[in-house]
Amino acid sequence: MNTILLFYLGISFAHLSFRSEGYQILGDLTKILLMPILILFVMQRGSFPLLVAALLFATLGDALLTKGHQDKYFLWGMSSFAVCHIFYSIHVLSLGVDWILTAIAFAGLLIPYGLLYRLIGKQKGNGKYLVYSALLCMLASLLTGLSSLLCIFGVLLFIVSDVMIGLDSLNMKQVSGTSEMGSYILAQLFLILGLTAL
Numbered sequence: 001m002n003t004i005l006l007f008y009l010g011i012s013f014a015h016l017s018f019r020s021e022g023y024q025i026l027g028d029l030t031k032i033l034l035m036p037i038l039i040l041f042v043m044q045r046g047s048f049p050l051l052v053a054a055l056l057f058a059t060l061g062d063a064l065l066t067k068g069h070q071d072k073y074f075l076w077g078m079s080s081f082a083v084c085h086i087f088y089s090i091h092v093l094s095l096g097v098d099w100i101l102t103a104i105a106f107a108g109l110l111i112p113y114g115l116l117y118r119l120i121g122k123q124k125g126n127g128k129y130l131v132y133s134a135l136l137c138m139l140a141s142l143l144t145g146l147s148s149l150l151c152i153f154g155v156l157l158f159i160v161s162d163v164m165i166g167l168d169s170l171n172m173k174q175v176s177g178t179s180e181m182g183s184y185i186l187a188q189l190f191l192i193l194g195l196t197a198l
Contacts (some may be wrong), residue, residue, distance in 0.1 A: 004041040005189075012185045018107060020178045028066040034185065035059040036193050045196040050094070054087035058188065065165075078132055085135045088144055088191070095198055097145030105144035107135040120170065129166060136162060143191075150194030153154060157187035 015030035022025040035055045042051050059082045064077030116133055136159060144149040161183035164175040 002041065002044075003045060004037060004117060008034065008037045008041065008189065015185075016178050016182060019181060025117055026029075031066060031181070032059065032063050033064060037124070037187065038188060042192060048091070048196060050087050050091035051192065051195060054084045054091070057084040057087065075128060078128065082135050083130050085139045088195075089135075089139050091195065092139070092142040092146060095146065095195075098124075098147060099145065101147065102141045102145030106137065106141040107141060113137055126170075129170075132162075143194075146194075146198065148194040148198060150190045150197070154187045154190030154192075154194060157183045157190065161187060 011030050011033050015027060015034065018027040018030060035058045039052055039055045039059075040049050041053065061077045061080035061084065064073040064080060067073055113133060117130060120129060136155075140155045140159065143155045161180050164180040164183070166172075168175050168180075
């Protein structure tokens with residue numbers, strides 16, 4: 001296996017271990033290292049400036065979210081990940097997608113998005129969640145249009161991770177940080193493996 005990917009998996013395991021054992025500083029440090037390691041992998045695979053930009057904003061988002069999902073930096077962290085999704089989407093568009101598959105996926109995602117709107121749409125201050133969710137749905141639809149199973153698994157795991165974060169930040173359900181980060185770590189890995197292979 002690629003040495004950089006082994007390093008990524010090693011740091012991921014260390015992060016999840018530190019997080020589950022409550023070592024906050026070590027957990028934060030290893031979390032912030034994850035996306036820069038993937039950047040090194042992307043640069044090794046070739047010239048992918050949009051993917052590098054996406055991962056840079058993901059790194060910023062990771063750093064901003066080290067304090068949890070209720071902190072004043074949460075909005076900035078979520079905004080960083082929104083920009084990350086935009087760069088991913090632009091990269092996917094540059095590859096070319098099957099617009100029929102994209103449209104089918106988008107139509108299917110309108111159902112959970114509609115449920116989300118009914119749940120939180122009328123509550124003051126929750127518009128940011130709807131905007132972010134719309135960007136994530138757009139990315140998921142475009143990735144489906146690539147017909148890459150790695151990319152589809154990646155974005156589904158991203159959605160799982162973000163749902164956990166959303167439930168926690170809205171005080172609807174306290175979720176395990178280890179589960180949330182485990183989903184996120186695999187999501188980014190699958191996305192990068194899929195997108196650099198196309």
